[in-house]
Amino acid sequence: MGVGNTASTVRIVALGGLGEIGLNLMVMECAGRAIVVDCGVMFPEERLLGNGVYIPELSWLEESRLAFDAVVLTHAHEDHIGALPHLLRRFPTVPVYGTALTLAFARRRVEDAGLDVAADFRPMMPGRGFEAGPFKLEPIRVTHSTPESVALAIRTPVGIIVHSGDFKIDQAPVDGERFDTARFAALGEEGVRLLLSDSTNVEREGRSGSESSLKPVLRSLVARTRKRFFLSAFSSHLHRIRQVTEVSREVGRRVVPLGRRMAESVRLGMETGQLSFPPGTFLEPEEAEFLEPHRVTYLASGSQGEPLSALARLAADSHPRLHVEPGDTVVLSSRFIPGNERMINTLVNHLYKLGAEVIYDAVAPVHVSGHASRDELAEMIRLTRPQLFVPIHGEYRHLSRHLQLAMEAGIPQRNCFLLEDGDSLVLTASDAYRSRPAAAGRVLFEGGELEDAALIGERKTLAQGGTVVAVIAVSMSTGTIIAGPDLVSRGLVSGDGTSAHMRAAREELKARLAAIEPPLRAGDMRVRDEVVRTLRRYFIDAVGKRPFVIPHVMEVP
Ligand SMILES: [Zn+2]
Ligand SMILES: [Zn+2]
CATH class of the missing domain: 3.10.20.580 (Ubiquitin-like (UB roll))
Incomplete structure (x- = not known):
């Protein structure tokens, strides 16, 4: 098969995220110019590997000798932005695009890394297109577990590529910003060459359910708590932080973020308008010491049992200023990520021993996933009607099942590609085929050093x-x-x-x-x-x- 004119050939290279949930990084290349979509980390499932994080192997980016016109971040989660400092160390002048909230989090990562570069952050907004090298990009609003998440429509010389980002189709989103069904349908009408779509929850039947369905549950849990109310969730989950803050305010509770990451998220949420509450709603831990227990809700990170988190310290009764006691309620508002169950179980047992009531997903509906279930995934395919399909954001089994789902939705098998990290797919005007692999892999980063x-x-x-x-x-x-x-x-x-x-x-x-x-x-x-x-x-x-x-x-x- 002929490659033809390279100016009308687009190559997609996955350097991470296809074979694991994490490390998301995809390169799109045309005639020697390229963009990078997302640049994330992954937390090691085995604690014995230390407290480090994995980052994608980035050396291919330099070896490829491509000119990078943009890094585009779909949303603020660590598995999409966490490795940005490492990329900027190699390419300090590349413009970084993201929505305001995503860039606020990305800027923090770069500052935390002590990076001595003036990164070129450029805000983008759903519905407003921009150009990056040979590509025209348009962010499209999706719903997910962090606000201001987007998908991307990328216009290339070989047609429109839709990258879903992480998404679900939430019919009643907490911030009122709905999944842009009409825009995806319009692109489908126009003709989508390739859909790259989030595979995380392809094993779940039906629909994921709305984030806002949690509010009545949280309200009743707060109402029946005699003393302090603790909610543990991922710190970037501003929708959930917003909901627990709303129900806490209804009964006169102030809200106290515990731990650096949680405090930082609340601050960024207030700065970007995602958490819009009157002054005095949020307090510092020392300010709350004088309040009666039933006047306080605490936000604690560590719902996965992370050993150094606020929640782990509370469970071990080693927190410097707080002690869990009978009458307190602790809600673990997240999924138990496989591999972490044992640590979470230990944590729950300790909290019970201290006399708290502990609520988690298995005993009450206190968590809703941010990723699309099968019906929503099928809907994405129906809306965009792509010629070609590549499942992304998943372990091999997720990618494989998502491929199956696409075929059931009517995409011919020859047009479905199961790519893994390092694989690349070439699109010409009339053809699509796998091409030479890139060097992909992961590197453990710990305490400021790369480990071998x-x-x-x-x-x-x-x-x-x-x-x-x-x-x-x-x-x-x-x-x-x-x-x-x-x-x-x-x-x-x-x-x-x-x-x-x-x-x-x-x-x-x-x-x-x-x-x-x-x-x-x-x-x-x-x-x-x-x-x-x-x-x-x-x-x-x-x-x-x-x-x-x-x-x-x-x-x-
Ligand atoms: Zn993700
Ligand atoms: Zn995400």
Whole structure:
């Protein structure tokens, strides 16, 4: 198949978000110029990997030698904006487009990263088109769990591409800003070449339900709470913060954000008009100390059981100024993200022990998803009537099921593409096909430094196999073993150090070391290798574990 004139060829490259929920980053390229849609992070599901976040592997952006005309952010969630500082470090002058609220959050990320660039932030608004290189972009209003979320209609030399962003079709949105059904239908009328659509909740039948359906539930929970009311939700969920603030005000409660992120969200919400309440509605924690308990609602981050969050501290009763007590209600207003259940369960148990009533999704309808269920996904396809379809924002199984749904909705199989991170799709005027892959991947970012795969591998080994340290003193002149081997282990066998296994391992190692010719022992590499090999083999055979072995060979003159 001929590529034809490159000026009328568009290439789409997914560098993240197709194979996981997170790390969203897509490149659209035409004749050497390109735009980036979203630039997000992902939080590691395994806590043993530390408190870092994953960012997409960005080196391809430089290697591609493309000229980037814009980064366009669809909304303010971390999985769409969190890696922006890393991208701006490489491309400090690229214009960054987003709605006012999205840019307010993005600006904070860039400031937090201590980035020494004057980023070129450019506000965009639904219905107002703008140009970026060879593309004409138009943000379209969608509903989602953070305000001012948009989809994008991207006019290219090969037709209109619709990128859904994260969306649901909320018929009664909290801020009154409705999903722009008419605009999507008009684009469908005009002819959409390709639809890229959010796959997160493709496993859920029916519709997602309206965010505003939570208000009566929150109202009744607040009304029956004798003392303090705690709501834990994602800090960017300004719709939910708005609703709990409204029902709190109805009964004379002030609202106190706990923790830096939550306070920052409330502040940005007020600055951008998303949280429009009279002065005095929100208080600092120290200002609320003098209020009676039934006059206060607290907003706490940490609904996923994050160890350092306000909620975790409350549950552990280690918060500096607040103690949960009988009569308090704690509402976990979010989904339990798979992988976090154990930590959340522990948290719930602790809160119960402190005497609080704890309400979560399994016992009362205190959460509604921000992502479209199957009927809404089908509606998006019906409205836009795309020629080509690519599912985005999902793990492989979500992408696969969404592809199936598109085919059921009438898009021929040959026009549906299941792309994964690193894949690229080329569109010409008459054709669409996969092209050479890009280097995609993820990098762990922690404490201001990028970490390599070897370090993550070490942590996994430590967690799964434990660790054993062997201490040996060898004479440098004669090669005689002067002391040891002594073994210390952690997380490997019970009764570490004194167990029969440790004694047997020590004897085994002693024999192995004795078998090495003394002159060879002086060069410590030989001894180290033998220690690692012997102890690994011993523990694999004896207990089925592959410990992380640390040989500590002291060379004595
Ligand atoms: Zn997302
Ligand atoms: Zn989102």
